[in-house]
Amino acid sequence: MATGTAADVVMPQMGVSVSEGTVTKWLKNPGDTVEADEPLLEISTDKVDTEVPSPGAGVLSEILVQEGETVEVGTLLARIGGEPGTAAPPPPKEEAPPEPATQPAADEASAAADEGVREAPPEPASPPARTPAGNSHDGDGHAFVSPVVARIAAEHGIDPSTVQGTGSGGRVTKKDILAFVESKATTPAPPEQPQPAPAENAPAPAPPPAAPTSQTPQAFGEGEQVEPMNAMRRGIAEHMRRSLDTAAHVTSAIEVDMSRVVAIREKLKGEYTKAYGVNPTYLAFVARAAVETLKDWPWVNGELRGESVVTRNYVNLGFAVALEGGKGLIVPVVKHAEGLNLLGMARGIADIAERARTKRLTPDDVQGGTFTITNPGSFGTFHGTPVISQPQAGILGTYAVVKRPWVVQDELGKDVIAIRPIMNLTLTYDHRIVDGAYAGQFLHDLREKLESWGESDY
Amino acid sequence: MPEKTYLQAISDGLRQEMRRDKRVFVIGEDVGVYGGAFKVTLGFQEEFGPWRVLDAPLSETAILGGATGAAIMGMRPVAEMQFADFISCGWDHLVTVAAKQRWRAGTPIPITVRLPSGGGFSGGPFHSQNPESSFAHIPGLKCVCPATPADAKGLLVSAIEDPNPVLFFEHKHLYRRIKGEVPDERYTTPIGEARLHREGDDLTVITWGAMVYTAAEAASKLDDVSVEIVDLRSVMPWDKEAVLTSVRKTSKVLVLHEDTRTGGFGAEIAATIAEEAFEDLDAPVKRIAAPDTPVPFSPALEAAFIPQVDDVVAGLRELAAY
DSSP: OOOSEEEEEEOOOOSTTOOEEEEEEESSOTTOEEOTTOEEEEEEOSSOEEEEEOSSSEEEEEEOSOTTOEEETTOEEEEEEOOTTTSOOOOOGGGSOOOOTTOOHHHHHHGGGGTTEEEOOSSOOOSOOOOTTOOOOOTTSOOOOOHHHHHHHHHHTOOGGGSOOOSGGGOOOHHHHHHHHHHHHHOOSOOOOOOOOOOTTOSSOOOOOOOGGGSSOOOOOTTOOOOOOOHHHHHHHHHHHHHHHHSOEEEEEEEEEOHHHHHHHHHHHHHHHHHHSOOOOHHHHHHHHHHHHHHHSGGGGOEEETTEEEOOSSOOEEEOEEEGGGTEEEOOEETTGGGOOHHHHHHHHHHHHHHHHTTBOOGGGGSOOSEEEEOGGGGTOOOOOOOOOTTOSEEEEEEEEEEEEEEEEOTTSOEEEEEEEEEEEEEEEETTTSOHHHHHHHHHHHHHHHHHOOGGGO | OOEEEHHHHHHHHHHHHHHHOTTEEEEETTOSSSOOTTSTTTTHHHHHOTTTEEEOOSOHHHHHHHHHHHHHTTOEEEEEOSSGGGGGGGHIIIIIIIHHHHHHHOOOOOOEEEEEEOOSSSOOTTSSOOTHHHHHTSTTOEEEOOOSHHHHHHHHHHHHHSSSOEEEEEEGGGTTTOEEEOOSSOOOOOTTOOEEEEOOSSEEEEEOTTHHHHHHHHHHTOSSSOEEEEEOOEEESOOHHHHHHHHHHHSOEEEEEEEESTTOHHHHHHHHHHHHSGGGOSSOOEEEEEOSSOOOSSHHHHHHHSOOHHHHHHHHHHHHHO
16 A cells, blocks of 8 residues: 655756746645646746646645745655555655766756656755745746735835745745845845846856846835746846847848738648648748748858857747747747748647647757747737847748738739738848848848749748 | 623623613513523612513514614613514614614614624524624614623613614623623723734734634634734724724734624625725735524534634634735
8 A cells, every 4th residue: 555755746957057947836735636647736947837747646745845936956846645545556765766966967957858757766855945035926927915015015125026935835924024124124235136047058158147137126116016027037038138248130121022922821721720720820931931041041040159150951940939918938949940841830830839828848849949930920010120049140020911002013014003912021130140141132032932932832 | 899790790780870870771571570581680670660670572673662762752771682683573663763863863862772692502593693793784873792791881881871772782602601800880881992802913803792702712822823802892883993003013814703704794894904904914804704504503513603712723823824
């Protein structure tokens, strides 16, 4: 009869450079029965939000890290206890390999495959580590701040997320903030701030971020609402600033007559939707043509690495996906896009977009991009200057398809005005590696493909 | 200062007022020859005569109708409902006539209605209720719910001298269980003024009547949490300032009453706290009250119905941990 601890749930390694994660939501309460692989909790890192499945069947006997707490990778989050009659007997202890004290991070990364769970380790994990700030905000950045705490915080110009909470779920209680106010009065040192998470794929150690976000607590005025940044927002803030500090951003734009694309899409839409359940979006057409164009202009798909220019024979195409409710932005990657036809591209985009919005992306999904497409056009915007995802060399912006009066030539070669669906495309490129002429030629060729390609070319 | 039971204090206060003021008379079922169902008016008829200690027929309508007429004519009737539950028979006189008289005609209507209320002795659905919230809702009526012997006497005197109808809810469970020092001389306890039963820093319990003692016992079981208990004493008018002062101090509030939950007077208090002390709250206002059912006979069920010390302990712990 199985009793006691059947399996431990630990904070998974969500990428090589990720050292900590935030528990955003427990999907089960202590005492709840859980099935193996049933979603148990949601976590958030600066890379991804994801669900962690239960390592085994049994009863969630203990939650050790509350919602909103940020802990280091490997920290014990919860225990799944076996329940008499329902759970398998616990594995023999000797099967659990002792963990080397100094395990390289790379090894740990490979352990990410076990989805954040491992059988009862021989050494019980140390008490859950808290971030220096011990903040009580959850992954959505919505800390629960009680009315009285909000008022005291406003009166003293304190960011409540910088206060160690002792209440339910790590909530900052009135006593906590009053003690904080008192301690601040006696010790003038500012409270420790969480360090911005290190950047993924950084070619060189990132320069100290100049972000104003990690300064001493700001004073908040009347009418202002304050909420702490979540891990994703911190990551975005750091990355955007660093990109602008790194790359020499230049944006070129081009207008594309999408008549042929519209016609082909009309023709394929029904078939694709019916046969494959996939909608061939304009974005898929543009992505398909862009990948093809990148083959001829490899530096746009390249990278400046130290003193070298890196080009590739493959395209890992990132797509900027906005999360609902302005909760952030994530750039999942369609790997080896050079091998995908239109159907594969449409399917790949739909897949990552869906998984991004339902928090089912894996760390792999957001790494290794070589070029990015951002599509603010779905909101009707016709121009933009996006920020390059480092260490890439460019980002393609696609905008709304708008019917416009367009000068074309009739069959006699005379100019006439026609109504054409026009899409603006922008290429924002790093002028350190890509020059204006090169970028212009890339855009020119991309336009030619979109305007001249037939169905079989996609 | 002599120690008296809660019941003795009521009896003494009433006797004192009858000796002092000839307009004061008692009317009720078995209040005269028998001395009252709970013996509050024992010996009264001998002292004051049958015309000031009136044995009424088994009709709350007649008792409250008579009291209303007498009050309009300048008397100061003290009407006893044998059990608070039976007041519903006299609703019309009390609510339609007495409550509106002063507003409508400008004449004083000094009625005191004594209401032996509350459960805890397997009295069942007709002899155990706490109907204070029904009457607190009626403009023109005052409702007091003393918890201590001293307050019982002081509030009864205040009720008798008040020019408005006052419902005096005397908790049966306290009659002989609770003793306290009660001054012999005449004094009044102001209607609408709360009393701090216990001072504390972490949590506030707002309560009244017998629940004051339940709260106090629960508070004494929590070593690590400092609980303040506000005994409201008057439910209408109620001491909003005392409540808000305590809420501002502790920021965590439990409203406790023996009456049923929905529409109980605790809801009014919780709503007022949310309205006027929102920015002082560090936890949701918690209510502990009886469930929305009639009062059960069975001792086990009644114990499950009336909030018990353990229920309050659990509620306080929950608030403390929030």
